[in-house]
Amino acid sequence: MLNRISVKRLKVGLHVYLKDVPWFKHPFFRSNFKIKKQVEIYEIQSIGCEYVYFDPALSDCPPLEEDAEVRPVQKNKEAASIKKERSTALRKRKEAFLKTEKDFFASAKQANKIMQGILNGQMSFGDKAEQMAHDFACLFLDDVETTLNLINISGSDDEVLYYHSLNVSILSCMLGKELGITVAEMKDLAFGALMHDIGKAKIHKKIVYKQSSLSKAESNLLKMHPLYGVGLLSGMKSVTKGVMKTVYHHHISNGGMGYPAGIEFEKLTLLPKIVAVTDLYDNIINNRDSTKAFTPHQALASMYKVHAKKLDENVLSHFIRMLGVYPPGSICELDTGELAMVVSIGSNPLLPEVVLCDLNVPKSEAMILKLGTDIDSKVERVLSSKDLSGEQLRYLSPKAKIGYYAESKKIV
Numbered sequence: 140m141l142n143r144i145s146v147k148r149l150k151v152g153l154h155v156y157l158k159d160v161p162w163f164k165h166p167f168f169r170s171n172f173k174i175k176k177q178v179e180i181y182e183i184q185s186i187g188c189e190y191v192y193f194d195p196a197l198s199d200c201p202p203l204e205e206d207a208e209v210r211p212v213q214k215n216k217e218a219a220s221i222k223k224e225r226s227t228a229l230r231k232r233k234e235a236f237l238k239t240e241k242d243f244f245a246s247a248k249q250a251n252k253i254m255q256g257i258l259n260g261q262m263s264f265g266d267k268a269e270q271m272a273h274d275f276a277c278l279f280l281d282d283v284e285t286t287l288n289l290i291n292i293s294g295s296d297d298e299v300l301y302y303h304s305l306n307v308s309i310l311s312c313m314l315g316k317e318l319g320i321t322v323a324e325m326k327d328l329a330f331g332a333l334m335h336d337i338g339k340a341k342i343h344k345k346i347v348y349k350q351s352s353l354s355k356a357e358s359n360l361l362k363m364h365p366l367y368g369v370g371l372l373s374g375m376k377s378v379t380k381g382v383m384k385t386v387y388h389h390h391i392s393n394g395g396m397g398y399p400a401g402i403e404f405e406k407l408t409l410l411p412k413i414v415a416v417t418d419l420y421d422n423i424i425n426n427r428d429s430t431k432a433f434t435p436h437q438a439l440a441s442m443y444k445v446h447a448k449k450l451d452e453n454v455l456s457h458f459i460r461m462l463g464v465y466p467p468g469s470i471c472e473l474d475t476g477e478l479a480m481v482v483s484i485g486s487n488p489l490l491p492e493v494v495l496c497d498l499n500v501p502k503s504e505a506m507i508l509k510l511g512t513d514i515d516s517k518v519e520r521v522l523s524s525k526d527l528s529g530e531q532l533r534y535l536s537p538k539a540k541i542g543y544y545a546e547s548k549k550i551v
């Protein structure tokens with residue numbers, strides 16, 4: 140329960156709530172936090188409010204028994220410019236995030252156009268696909284730092300197929316970079332991953348998007364999609380052998396299962412083994428039946444426990460390491476007790492960027508905060524949607540479908 144307290148009785152160790160103070164009127168990134176430094180007390184006293192609230196259960200100590208002398212912070216030039224710099228950096232980060240989201244949907248539209256063109260036998264779309272694959276590959280070159288961002292998606296079955304292709308392409312390239320593949324391989328991987336399921340467009344939608352179990356005949360037909368895929372791509376100048384092998388072999392699995400038959404897992408090249416891992420991950424988190432979809436964290440655990448044997452061990456372990464324990468889309472509890480959703484990971488997956496569930500800040504203005512840099516917090520545990528109240532769920536709005544897109548910047 141929260142208790143009202145005069146700002147004159149604040150003490151380091153109290154967990155305070157700036158409930159009645161509009162978020163834009165105080166200098167803090169969150170509206171409730173534990174006071175760690177004396178200067179934070181002076182900053183609270185400088186806001187101009189007489190009372191705040193504190194939570195005894197989350198506090199390390201009781202408040203001061205008597206009012207202390209108030210020493211409002213001097214609004215010096217340096218502090219003002221630091222605050223300005225920080226808020227400019229945060230605004231830029233949010234803008235970059237929104238741009239990435241826009242790029243994702245533009246790429247999905249482009250992928251849709253390209254696949255339709257290829258389906259109609261228009262050879263020129265092969266060059267367009269190659270250009271798109273080249274652009275993706277460039278996001279993952281050695282001299283760029285890549286951030287993997289979460290995109291919330293929803294859409295029709297057809298759109299979801301293009302989103303799936305994009306997700307698999309982006310995750311595959313990121314994994315390829317982890318595995319140290321060459322630039323030429325990266326281009327083949329981006330292209331092959333983008334086209335890996337194009338053969339499904341030759342199969343009736345009722346079968347491709349069926350949510351209940353498939354009959355034997357339907358399942359056999361669906362298993363033809365790698366073959367249909369290479370059929371569609373053959374004859375296009377820009378399609379290399381590496382692309383063809385990626386499309387044809389992406390369902391070959393270790394231990395003699397998988398399809399089409401005819402090649403041993405050990406003899407496979409690396410690229411289809413990469414796509415096998417990212418394809419499975421995306422299918423688990425974006426299950427056609429949304430009631431069966433796993434959270435990103437559960438998906439990684441399931442790949443490790445249930446599916447590891449049929450995948451390439453080295454590729455899978457790099458993938459798990461790359462996404463870390465908090466893949467974008469994970470809902471977490473921080474060590475402060477706050478709820479947050481991971482929206483992107485960069486070079487340190489243990490300190491991701493998150494959106495805090497702070498009901499005092501309007502959802503549209505929620506900032507993207509980097510753990511360990513913007514706020515001195517870390518993830519305590521990963522939650523599932525069931526652990527959140529309706530209000531918290533609406534605020535963080537984890538969508539049933541997850542998209543991934545990359546943002547990159549040159550390392551200087």
Ligand SMILES: [Fe+2]
Pocket residue numbers: 335336364389390418
């Ligand atoms: Fe497939």
